[in-house]
Amino acid sequence: MAVHHLLVFLLSLLTFKTGFSAEISVFVKTGDSVQLDIQTQELPEFDVLSWTNDKSENIVRYISATKEVKPHNSYKDRVDFNDETFSLTLKNMQKTDTGLYTARASGESEKNIVTYKVSVIDAVDAPVLTVNSNWSSSDSCTVNFTCRAHDLMINSSYQNNRCSPQEVTSQINTLILNCSEESIICNHSNPVSWKKYRINITQLCVNNKEHNKGDDETKALLQFWPYILVAVCLFLAIALFLAFLYSKCKKGAQEEGSRVHAQVEAQEMQKNNSDGHTNDIPEQVQDQTQEQTGDNRPNTIYCTVGQHQKPAVPLETIYSVVCKQP
Structure with missing residues (x-):
């Protein structure tokens, strides 16, 4: 602790004596605002205070004698300057605004008061949790799963109501895996945002138990499939045979009816013709x-x-x- 305070004291002394200022890293989400502050107790007497970017553009100039604030044309509608705390607020930050921002006091000499390294980044995407469940016994659920986000990935397993917490990082992104007796949690974060994905492990194990029970019933049904197939084929054969007999009987009846009808017509015609010729x-x-x-x-x-x-x-x-x- 004493060494830390000593380093802070030496850094402050170096800043006042040489004008050197350490960079302070700041992350801001795309579209948000960021406020850059100055420690007023460290501010010397000045005639002009200005905030500049790494393109040497004066974002805003403050004249102490007249208390006049002059913003840069390109930042006119995007900055707020506090003439009491001398802090600068930048609005609607875009990735092109990433860079260095320095507060500089001008009087008898010019000194850099503070420098911020501003990084504009996007919010993180939601992680993806892929689960593959297997039952090792009737009362135990073993779950193998993969937590993935951005270019990070964690493979782990859930067994006996617990899993080993894990964490991986890549530059500014972090992926963390945690488990409890009821859920598996995958957390993806960066300095400006975080998102998580949670799965209820209790419900997952119940669903998989029912699924495996259904698989057993399906296997049992498949064992009787050959017998079912034979019965269906036999039923179709009987149905076709009965249809054939019905068709044949119907055709014979039609032919018999036609023959009888023809005989009746012939007899009537013979009788009519006989009566006619006898009378003639x-x-x-x-x-x-x-x-x-x-x-x-x-x-x-x-x-x-x-x-x-x-x-x-x-x-x-x-x-x-x-x-x-x-």
Whole structure:
């Protein structure tokens, strides 16, 4: 502790005697404001106080005699200067504003009061926590997981309700892994922001237990799959056979119905034609035919005409022969 105070005293002495000022690192998030302060007890008498950047531009000039504040044109709407504490506030910082900012007092001599090294950086991205869970026993949950952010990565495992805390850094980014009995926490941070990702380990283990139970049921079902396949094939074969029989019976019935219908129509047509031809033959023709044949059964001629047989001799010729005088 004594050595630390001694170093601070020597640095202050060096600053007042030689005008040398150590750089103070300051980080600001993109779009935010930053305030640069001066320790007034260390400020000597001056005529003009100015804040300059590493481009040698006077961001603001303060004249002690008139208490006049003159901001630079490019910073006119982006700076606030306090004429009592002489602090400078820069607004809406962008990455192009990264650099050195120095407070300088001018009087009998010029002295650098303080110098700030301002770094404008973006906020961190949320970390990604990838989990792979396995059950080692019915009452124990072992979780292997990976915490990743930016160019940083931590691989670890959760077992017996705990895991080993780990931390990795890269320049200004830091990745930290912590575990509790209920959750796994992955934290990503830089000097201006931090974000974390949390997983409920209790719920995770319960979900994985149910998932593994479902896998066991699926495996049991797969053991009966061949029997199920045989039953389905047998059912399809029976269904196709019954469909074939039904189709065949339906076709036979249709054919039988068509045949019966054709027979009925033929009989009706035969009867109609027979009645018509009998009425058209004159009675004399019928009597003469019976006398010539010596047969009193006119059914022979009736049946012949009824069967649509074409007579060998035209009807007119037969009529003439019958009517000719003996």
